[in-house]
């Protein structure tokens with residue numbers, strides 16, 4: 001088995017592996033990965049995707065890639081096919097990760113590396129990260145079956161209204177995200193939340209690019225203070241399968257918390273999806289964010305998986 005630069009390969013070499021991976025995302029996360037897989041294969045053919053492939057007798061059976069975002073490296077994916085003649089796929093995962101981590105840590109100008117590997121159960125691929133000085137945060141992948149019984153809307157203070165997301169909310173949404181995550185564990189995991197320009201980049205990735213499913217404006221909402229006409233909270237939802245929504249962002253300004261605005265935003269999105277015959281709503285949340293976790297449990301979400309987020313600052 002050899003570990004080789006991903007850019008030696010084409011979509012022909014990687015397609016069977018990505019088909020396997022698409023099956024795993026569907027089974028474990030109810031997530032249609034075909035759009036992401038096609039995008040990865042296009043980048044592979046363009047020879048612009050940095051990463052490594054695990055190769056056995058000419059066959060690619062594992063890969064990991066990363067992207068550069070300014071002075072940050074983000075590990076985008078890691079997948080090793082199971083069921084081959086290999087004894088230990090985890091050993092191959094470790095070797096791929098070790099190559100990726102070393103490359104990123106030695107890249108000039110890279111001072112931070114982030115990774116969130118959703119399909120890998122917490123702890124399973126953590127060794128190479130921990131050995132290289134990464135911090136590890138447990139995160140939950142939670143799901144709510146939507147059913148078809150409508151739920152009554154949550155009563156809110158009359159000052160607050162919930163209306164559908166619009167393109168004009170971009171700037172104020174970025175400001176709300178930055179304020180909502182000040183000093184929050186999630187801004188240790190994702191440093192985009194720390195600045196206005198970072199939050200705008202985050203929004204851009206969610207709303208304009210198909211990185212995390214396809215943004216669904218119909219089930220995305222903002223909470224607005226009617227008199228002040230300011231945004232006090234928001235929820236963004238993407239479509240990750242024809243009948244599955246995924247909350248990519250929900251937050252409320254600190255001074256407006258504990259008034260059920262978070263609950264109302266979640267219920268509004270769930271109800272919109274229910275009416276459109278979606279079957280499931282999913283989200284990810286940091287385990288240490290107990291307030292949010294409690295809210296999701298109360299709304300009926302269940303933890304389907306626990307995975308790790310890793311962060312290194314050099």
Ligand SMILES: CC(C)(COP(=O)(O)OP(=O)(O)OC[C@H]1O[C@@H](n2cnc3c(N)ncnc32)[C@H](O)[C@@H]1OP(=O)(O)O)[C@@H](O)C(=O)NCCC(=O)NCCS
Pocket residue numbers: 180181184250251252253256257258259260261262263264284285286289291292295298
């Ligand atoms: C998580 C977050 C969105 C919740 O927003 P919120 O408007 O405060 O949420 P709610 O008021 O609906 O629910 C939380 C509180 O209301 C209470 N509550 C909500 N619904 C309730 C219900 N049906 N019955 C009784 N109590 C309820 C809860 O007990 C909780 O109480 P607490 O304030 O004492 O902790 C907000 O805390 C936030 O923006 N946090 C930072 C960003 C973040 O963590 N986002 C989630 C990332 S996954």
